[in-house]
Amino acid sequence: MPEPTISIEKKLFLRERELGALLEITQAINHDPTEDSLYKIFQFTLLGQLNIRRLVLYVLEEGQWQCVVSFGADLADFRQVPLPEAIINACTSASCPIPSLNLGKEWKQLETVIPVAQNGEVLAYVLIGNVNMDYVSEEATKFLETLSNILIGAIENRRLGRQRVAAAAIRKEIEIAQEVQTMLFPRHLPNNEYVAVHASYVPHTAIGGDYYDVVPIDDDRFLFCVADVSGKGVPASLLMSNFQAGLRTLLRQQADLATVVAELNNLIYRNAVSEKFITAFFGLYNRTTRTLQYVNAGHNSPIMLLDEAEGFQLLADGTTMLGIFDELPFLNVQTVPVPPRSLLLTYTDGLTEVFDQEGEEYGEEGVLRFLQRSRYVPLAKLHKELLKEIQCFNADGNHFADDITILSCRFK
Incomplete structure (x- = not known):
């Protein structure tokens, strides 16, 4: 027109x-x-x-x-x-x-x-x-x-x-959460004539959901803990911060291990959001009696390598994941002897849930095989070589599906 x-x-x-x-x-x-x-x-x-x-x-x-x-x-x-x-x-x-x-x-x-x-x-x-x-x-x-x-x-x-603006706010949140998470980890780990402790942490994202701690109780005892919160990011970091504060407060009050675990469960149940929960392993070592009290709260079973004749022991007993129930349905505190030259490896599931090209999982068996052939390797080198092995095993190379935390104790 x-x-x-x-x-x-x-x-x-x-x-x-x-x-x-x-x-x-x-x-x-x-x-x-x-x-x-x-x-x-x-x-x-x-x-x-x-x-x-x-x-x-x-x-x-x-x-x-x-x-x-x-x-x-x-x-x-x-x-x-x-x-x-x-x-x-x-x-x-x-x-x-x-x-x-x-x-x-x-x-x-x-x-x-x-x-x-x-x-x-x-x-x-x-x-x-x-x-x-x-x-x-x-x-x-x-x-x-x-x-x-x-x-x-x-x-x-x-x-x-x-x-x-939103991206800047998220970056600031991540920065703060990273600082909080860094502050949660202990600055010094025992390394003396009685025991050596080493820890490694490989986050999956900028803010992970794993946590480890080592807390001296007195001249003879120290408590160590490895935990994994469901989810990632700022909420997971804040929940872990509450967890650590609660743990250390209870230890300053000289609470026994059963009370520590029960009270932490109550703390997480009251403070967790979006159905979050925590799996954790608590170990209390006494160098005088050479015994380890422990509670496994729904966590991967740590591997205790004994002497070559006695083999190994999985520390699996304890209770359910923390934060699911207002009161734990059962709670067993176990005590095991720790012979000289024993090696204990505690870890989160990011270490074992690694898959090769055929879909085979590295698993607990892979960790055990590695420990049995590397039991006398210095701890720092042992961690480095274990992480390198799962990286080679992993179909995605050094891109892991979850955070990885390793805490090992060599009892002298």
Whole structure:
């Protein structure tokens, strides 16, 4: 259809309306209202300044097309109508007449679709209908595209700004949680004529869910603990922080091992969120009696290598995972003798739940085989070689599916 002839006076009038529309939109953007308010201002600007009586606006939000404006007499509620593939495929760079797209009956009240693109990507579609005959020229359509670009660009910048703020907040949370987690780990581990202790920690993500501790009780005794909280991230780090604070408070009060475990269960049950729980192993070594009291709370069984004649022992007895029940259904504190030159390895499940190309698990058996051939290797080297072995075994190389914590004790 040929474009209508417009007098100079009419053109000036239309330019005045366009400037008015542009002024309203830019003032609204500078006033910094919400996105919903901007969409409403856009709608009423086109209605009041440009006399566009029907308007539909689709915007690409998180990869999905959403109708954010649906306005005009006799129009369907396009917020409930998906954007047709015909529009997406046909209108990528220039406006399209809607009748040529053979859409459904609800689209008959609309006349033109205008794509709004930035950096070669279409971010929105403006669909208009019942337009004043003075405002159907190609030049006018270009102005509508410009006005829409300004609006969509402003909204996109706001989203990016919010994403940057949110990302910065997350980074700060992670930084704080990492600092908290680092503070949880002991600075010094026993290494004397009676015992040597070594620990290694390999986090899966920036903030892991594993924890280990070694706490001196008196000249003869120390307690060690390895724990694994369900989940990762900041909530797991905070729960572990509560766990450590509770553990150390109970030990300062000279609580026995059964009381320590029962009270920690109660603490976790009251403070855990999102169905979190903790598996843990607690060991209390007495160098004078050469005995180890222990409770295994649903954790991987530590491996105690005895002398070559007696083989090994798995320390599996104890109780359930902590934080599941308000009161533990059972609690057994076991005491085992610790012969000279015994080696104890405690770990989290990230060490054993490693799979090769055939889907075979490294497992407890793999750890045991490694220990039996490496029992006299210095602890730091033993940890390093064990981590190297599971890295070679792992189908994903050094990308592990979970945190890995190892704590070993060599009793002299």
